[in-house]
Amino acid sequence: MSHSIAVVYHSGYGHTKVVAEAVAQGVEESNAEVKLIPVEDVDNHWDDLAEAKAIIFGSPTYMGSVSADFKGFMDKSSKVWGEQGWKDKLAAGFTNSASFSGDKLNTLIQMSVFAAQHGMIWVGLGLMPGNNTSEGSPEDLNRIGSYLGAMAQSNADQGADVVPPNADKETAKVLGRRVAEMAARFQ
Ligand SMILES: Cc1cc2nc3c(=O)[nH]c(=O)nc-3n(C[C@H](O)[C@H](O)[C@H](O)COP(=O)(O)O)c2cc1C
Structure with missing residues (x-):
């Protein structure tokens, strides 16, 4: 049976969208169904979120935290929070x-x-850090060395057609695959 996994994300200038698409690709590679939902469109997708086995959140880091648009989605979800729907x-x-x-x-x-706050069960990245020894490389998976989730880095002067680099997209795919596999195991 296919597990439905939602990816809810915001992207102001397209870079985080590329990461969201890589996460979604990882989900699909694990034979789960994925719903890619930009926060601007979330009002058409509350039912999809209610049905999803897992929800993966994505936002650019703006001023050291989630973007205002993503925070808007978080605040809108307070109705679901009141019912502990997730x-x-x-x-x-x-x-x-x-x-x-x-x-x-x-x-x-x-x-x-x-x-x-939503009573959800957090799944971390599950990868050892890359690029942190003399033999490491910026091509390594998890080159930024995150545990809590997938991180990507996009040079400020380059477009989403060029950055983030492949290593970060591959790392994002790992997160998608991991969540899909955990959802199958959790069933
Ligand atoms: C309002 C604003 C705040 C930002 N704050 C940060 C920040 O705190 N740290 C950082 O590394 N980059 C910061 N950036 C750069 C963005 O995170 C970066 O350009 C990212 O790739 C944008 O993703 P997006 O194209 O999906 O919007 C900021 C950009 C903007 C527009």
Whole structure:
């Protein structure tokens, strides 16, 4: 049986959308069904979110936290929170920003607290850090070294057709695959 997994994301300039698409590809590679939902369109998808086995959250890091648009989605979800409609669903997160750190961790922490408020079960990235030894490379999976979720880095002066680099897209796919596999195991 196919598990439906939702990816709810915001992207102001297209870079985080590329990451969201890579996460979705990872889900599909694990033979699960994926719904890619931009936050602008969430009002047409509350039923999809209610049906999903897992929800993966994605936002650029703006000013050290989720973007205002993503926070708008979080606040809108308070109706679902009141009913604990997402309780016991799996949750995971990803973010993208211009700097290597750029305070991306704070964005993932914000998402994990949000998931906890909803009674959801947080799934981390599950990869060892890459690119942190003399033999490491920027091509490594998880080159930014995150545990809580997938991180991507997009140079501020390059378009979404060029960045984030392939390693970050591959890392995002791993997150999608992992959540799909966990959803199947959790069934
Ligand atoms: C309002 C604003 C705030 C930003 N704040 C940060 C930040 O705190 N850390 C960082 O590394 N990059 C920051 N950036 C850069 C974006 O995270 C980066 O350009 C990212 O790729 C944008 O993703 P998007 O194209 O999906 O909107 C900021 C960009 C904007 C527009």
